[in-house]
Amino acid sequence: MDRHLPTPAERFIRGILPENPVLRQVLGICPTLAVTNTMEGAITMAGAVLFVLTCANVLVSLLRPLLKPHLRILVFTLTIATFVTIADRFLAAYMYDMSKQLGPYIPLIIVNCIIIARCEVCGSKQSVPAAFLDAVGQSLGFALALGAIATVREVLGFGTWFGRWLGIRLLPATLSDRVWAPWTVMILPPGAFLTLALLLGAVNWAGARLQKAEVSR
Amino acid sequence: MNYLATVLMLAIATALINNMVFHFFVGCCPFIGVSRKLDMAFGMGAAVTFVVSIAALLSWTFTYFILAPGAPLTTWLWRLLRPGSTAVVDLSILNYLVYIFVIAWAVQLVEMYVRKFFPALYKAFGVFLPLITTNCVILFTCLEIMKHVGPVPGSVPDPWGLDKALIYALFAGIGFLLAIVIMAGLREELEHCDVPASLRGPGITLVIAGILALAFLGFTGMDSSLARRLVPTAAPAAAPSAASAERPS
Numbered sequence: 209m210d211r212h213l214p215t216p217a218e219r220f221i222r223g224i225l226p227e228n229p230v231l232r233q234v235l236g237i238c239p240t241l242a243v244t245n246t247m248e249g250a251i252t253m254a255g256a257v258l259f260v261l262t263c264a265n266v267l268v269s270l271l272r273p274l275l276k277p278h279l280r281i282l283v284f285t286l287t288i289a290t291f292v293t294i295a296d297r298f299l300a301a302y303m304y305d306m307s308k309q310l311g312p313y314i315p316l317i318i319v320n321c322i323i324i325a326r327c328e329v330c331g332s333k334q335s336v337p338a339a340f341l342d343a344v345g346q347s348l349g350f351a352l353a354l355g356a357i358a359t360v361r362e363v364l365g366f367g368t369w370f371g372r373w374l375g376i377r378l379l380p381a382t383l384s385d386r387v388w389a390p391w392t393v394m395i396l397p398p399g400a401f402l403t404l405a406l407l408l409g410a411v412n413w414a415g416a417r418l419q420k421a422e423v424s425r
Numbered sequence: 426m427n428y429l430a431t432v433l434m435l436a437i438a439t440a441l442i443n444n445m446v447f448h449f450f451v452g453c454c455p456f457i458g459v460s461r462k463l464d465m466a467f468g469m470g471a472a473v474t475f476v477v478s479i480a481a482l483l484s485w486t487f488t489y490f491i492l493a494p495g496a497p498l499t500t501w502l503w504r505l506l507r508p509g510s511t512a513v514v515d516l517s518i519l520n521y522l523v524y525i526f527v528i529a530w531a532v533q534l535v536e537m538y539v540r541k542f543f544p545a546l547y548k549a550f551g552v553f554l555p556l557i558t559t560n561c562v563i564l565f566t567c568l569e570i571m572k573h574v575g576p577v578p579g580s581v582p583d584p585w586g587l588d589k590a591l592i593y594a595l596f597a598g599i600g601f602l603l604a605i606v607i608m609a610g611l612r613e614e615l616e617h618c619d620v621p622a623s624l625r626g627p628g629i630t631l632v633i634a635g636i637l638a639l640a641f642l643g644f645t646g647m648d649s650s651l652a653r654r655l656v657p658t659a660a661p662a663a664a665p666s667a668a669s670a671e672r673p674s
């Protein structure tokens with residue numbers, strides 16, 4: 209049965225770049241846009257998704273023999289909702305400020321397409337090791353995309369990188385406005401849409417170049 | 426402030442200023458995926474508006490009577506089981522599970538109802554109806570309503586009754602409808618344009634969404650200026666205190 213399906217190691221590698229959930233599959237756009245105005249928010253979000261996706265994928269993989277086709281989406285959603293509640297309570301208890309900043313986007317992980325798609329594509333079909341590695345790979349890919357967007361937005365919008373946790377300041381705050389002023393638009397919604405659009409364009413362009421090079425070789 | 430003014434301001438704030446797609450980024454998946462054709466986009470938006478209203482009705486009722494801290498129904502049941510207990514009964518840890526269940530149930534119900542009584546509409550919606558279960562707009566609206574439900578007076582800063590929750594949900598849906606219809610109209614025109622190969626599809630859609638979000642930023646502050654206009658005529662006695670409360674910092 210597993211003959212047609214990728215091996216666990218392949219699943220892991222594919223999640224990071226070739227099938228990156230955000231940059232290649234364009235899934236889970238809501239959190240990608242909403243939490244990436246600071247690096248801390250992006251990393252916390254990626255951590256929450258890593259936890260929920262890994263637990264849900266492994267549990268669905270264990271429940272595989274019991275799944276009924278017409279009820280599977282409901283089972284996925286309830287499994288995910290349980291783990292999201294755990295993640296949400298954990299953040300509210302130990303990282304209160306971050307939980308306040310992310311607000312409704314942590315519970316919105318329940319309806320994040322990435323997790324339901326992974327449960328459907330991998331968790332409900334393959335064994336536990338494959339499901340686990342697939343979840344970790346996809347989450348790392350998600351973290352990579354979020355980190356890339358958050359880096360652009362935070363550096364251009366605030367002039368800092370991990371400003372609140374590490375206090376790294378890349379662009380000086382004391383320059384006069386004539387030399388460099390923070391781009392407030394990068395923190396606001398339009399900056400999120402434009403950054404993601406340009407990143408998608410760049411990834412597609414690089415992918416096309418690589419493919420062309422491979423064909424000519 | 427009189428009731429109509431409150432409703433009008435809530436509607437404008439929800440549909441335009443804090444538009445679901447352009448301000449909160451929720452519902453981006455259908456916004457990008459289903460905005461290729463104008464009629465499909467309209468169908469999706471209408472279906473979401475419909476479902477979000479029903480989900481809001483159900484989630485407000487469940488939160489108010491069962492889930493929120495000190496909810497009347499659960500408190501009554503607890504007192505029945507443990508007479509003399511004064512503990513505050515709080516089931517809010519079950520919120521997310523109940524909401525997602527309610528949404529899935531509402532979508533299922535709407536699907537069955539529409540299939541039975543409006544077959545033409547059912548055909549037009551097609552696969553979008555079941556997909557609405559995982560639409561962020563609906564869960565987001567439920568979560569937003571959750572923050573404003575408190576059966577115990579003073580437990581939440583700005584408690585909403587069922588009427589306000591329903592108006593919020595309706596205009597959240599209308600805001601989504603507006604966004605997806607604008608986008609579909611633009612994308613239909615875009616088919617005649619020469620878009621760079623690497624930006625085709627989601628890329629150019631997001632660029633347009635960015636420009637539209639910039640345009641929607643122009644609505645910011647409209648509610649407070651409207652409040653200043655509406656308040657003196659509506660309730661002259663309450664005007665000074667309300668005006669000072671509305672003025673931004």
